[in-house]
Amino acid sequence: MRTIVIAFAAALLAGTAFADEQVIKLKPGPGLDKVEGNCQACHTLAYIPMNSVYMNAAGWSAEVTKMIKAYGAPVDDADAKAIAEYLAKNYGS
Amino acid sequence: MISRRHLLQSAGAAGAAALLPALARAQSAASMLSPGVPDGIASYVTMGRLPGKQPLIQLADRPPNYESPLEYLRTPITPNDKFFVRYHLSDIPEVKAEGYKIKIDGDGANTPMELTLDDLKKMPAVEIAAVNQCSGNRRGLSNPHVPGVEWGYGAMGCARWKGARLKDVLAKAGVKKETVEVAFNGADGPVAEKTPDFIKSIPAWKAMDENTIIAYEMNGQPLPHFNGFPARVVVPGWTGTYWMKHLVHIDVRTTPQGGFWMKPAYRIPVGIFPIRDRFLTQEDATSTPITEIVVNSLITSHRDGAKVKAGKVTLAGMAWDGGYGISRVEVSTDGGKTWSAAKLGEDLGKYALRAWSFDLSVKRGKTSVMVNATNVIGQTQVSKLLFNGAGYHNNVMQNITLNA
Numbered sequence: 001m002r003t004i005v006i007a008f009a010a011a012l013l014a015g016t017a018f019a020d021e022q023v024i025k026l027k028p029g030p031g032l033d034k035v036e037g038n039c040q041a042c043h044t045l046a047y048i049p050m051n052s053v054y055m056n057a058a059g060w061s062a063e064v065t066k067m068i069k070a071y072g073a074p075v076d077d078a079d080a081k082a083i084a085e086y087l088a089k090n091y092g093s
Numbered sequence: 094m095i096s097r098r099h100l101l102q103s104a105g106a107a108g109a110a111a112l113l114p115a116l117a118r119a120q121s122a123a124s125m126l127s128p129g130v131p132d133g134i135a136s137y138v139t140m141g142r143l144p145g146k147q148p149l150i151q152l153a154d155r156p157p158n159y160e161s162p163l164e165y166l167r168t169p170i171t172p173n174d175k176f177f178v179r180y181h182l183s184d185i186p187e188v189k190a191e192g193y194k195i196k197i198d199g200d201g202a203n204t205p206m207e208l209t210l211d212d213l214k215k216m217p218a219v220e221i222a223a224v225n226q227c228s229g230n231r232r233g234l235s236n237p238h239v240p241g242v243e244w245g246y247g248a249m250g251c252a253r254w255k256g257a258r259l260k261d262v263l264a265k266a267g268v269k270k271e272t273v274e275v276a277f278n279g280a281d282g283p284v285a286e287k288t289p290d291f292i293k294s295i296p297a298w299k300a301m302d303e304n305t306i307i308a309y310e311m312n313g314q315p316l317p318h319f320n321g322f323p324a325r326v327v328v329p330g331w332t333g334t335y336w337m338k339h340l341v342h343i344d345v346r347t348t349p350q351g352g353f354w355m356k357p358a359y360r361i362p363v364g365i366f367p368i369r370d371r372f373l374t375q376e377d378a379t380s381t382p383i384t385e386i387v388v389n390s391l392i393t394s395h396r397d398g399a400k401v402k403a404g405k406v407t408l409a410g411m412a413w414d415g416g417y418g419i420s421r422v423e424v425s426t427d428g429g430k431t432w433s434a435a436k437l438g439e440d441l442g443k444y445a446l447r448a449w450s451f452d453l454s455v456k457r458g459k460t461s462v463m464v465n466a467t468n469v470i471g472q473t474q475v476s477k478l479l480f481n482g483a484g485y486h487n488n489v490m491q492n493i494t495l496n497a
Contacts, residue, residue: 053131
């Protein structure tokens with residue numbers, strides 16, 4: 001996890017010098033903090049609205065699982081559940 | 094050799110972007126989207142300014158995924174500054190020419206070795222015009238939608254790529270007869286420790302194809318950073334996933350590469366697409382790696398719903414395929430009942446975009462226009478999507494409406 005935090009901090013620092021940085025404001029709601037705290041370590045939050053609105057709860061849950069199992073995202077079970085619920089409620093069909 | 098820091102933008106590009114109010118940028122970007130992509134994209138998308146690039150549709154900034162608007166594809170050669178950008182992973186170093194090396198090894202190589210950029214440039218050079226199309230181009234148009242980067246029409250371009258033949262490079266290292274695949278790694282990598290590095294493999298026969306090259310020039314210029322500087326793999330006819338950017342490692346293999354990006358990623362169902370180039374060492378009973386580009390066309394002169402004046406309207410666009418060559422492009426204005434041949438433009442080679450144009454006589458009201466390309470082996474576009482879970486190979490004929 002430490003490497004993630006460091007890499008994320010480095011990306012944020014680099015981002016401040018990068019005028020083209022994307023500003024994504026996700027919908028407020030329970031679980032948003034978990035989304036922001038985990039997902040954007042590796043990628044922009046733009047992938048969420050980009051993939052909306054067409055996925056149902058099962059689809060979003062599968063995406064979260066894919067990030068953990070296939071892409072090795074270090075997200076604990078409780079956060080994963082909160083993220084999937086947030087996505088289904090705010091960006092699900 | 095590689096500085097692990099992100100590329101800083103040029104002050105000029107940043108200044109130009111800052112002049113445009115954010116709202117205007119967002120509105121203009123939404124109007125650049127292809128009809129049919131998920132509606133959530135319009136809620137955030139802007140025209141992004143990467144260093145050295147014209148404004149591109151900024152689907153994602155990290156990793157950078159920027160699409161060319163339709164209007165950038167009006168010429169059979171896409172200028173470097175209008176060329177789309179696609180990365181999988183977010184740790185993207187700025188690779189310098191000085192000190193850059195490509196390592197060639199693996200159990201199929203007789204003599205492991207390293208090549209510098211100068212070494213590469215001293216080898217016999219070839220230049221080839223070829224379409225670089227993301228495997229996921231048009232994924233956003235899939236119905237139903239499927240998850241991924243939701244590209245419209247513009248995750249593609251065509252450039253003149255100059256470099257050394259991969260087979261010549263491999264000959265320097267000596268390839269054992271047991272070699273089945275040649276795998277590539279680039280300098281970019283993942284942020285999280287456990288994310289699989291982006292490594293892609295091609296069959297030995299494709300690696301030895303005289304058209305497969307390691308390119309260091311794009312349209313007569315050094316490769317732009319965001320298109321793979323200092324050198325990238327160019328696999329004409331095959332989708333962009335194999336065109337490794339910032340190439341640093343060539344792994345000559347006597348066994349199939351077993352990484353995530355070969356399987357389960359970048360797979361198509363066996364049997365549903367008319368594909369000739371099969372990648373047998375990676376194929377299983379149900380899925381196989383995506384390989385050659387399916388025959389396709391794009392109307393670039395008009396967007397769907399464009400307002401035109403009644404009378405003569407010249408419709409124009411591009412057609413391309415996996416390297417067999419385009420034999421004809423046809424246009425229908427009666428929903429596909431009857432077709433008329435379009436005029437083909439200059440032939441820049443069988444892997445390149447082929448321009449076409451067609452003079453329409455447009456009456457007042459709505460005119461529907463369909464286009465279908467056919468290649469020299471008789472393959473055509475489809476009228477109904479061949480659905481697959483990754484949204485690949487969408488070559489459904491366009492059907493746009495002109496309003497006069």
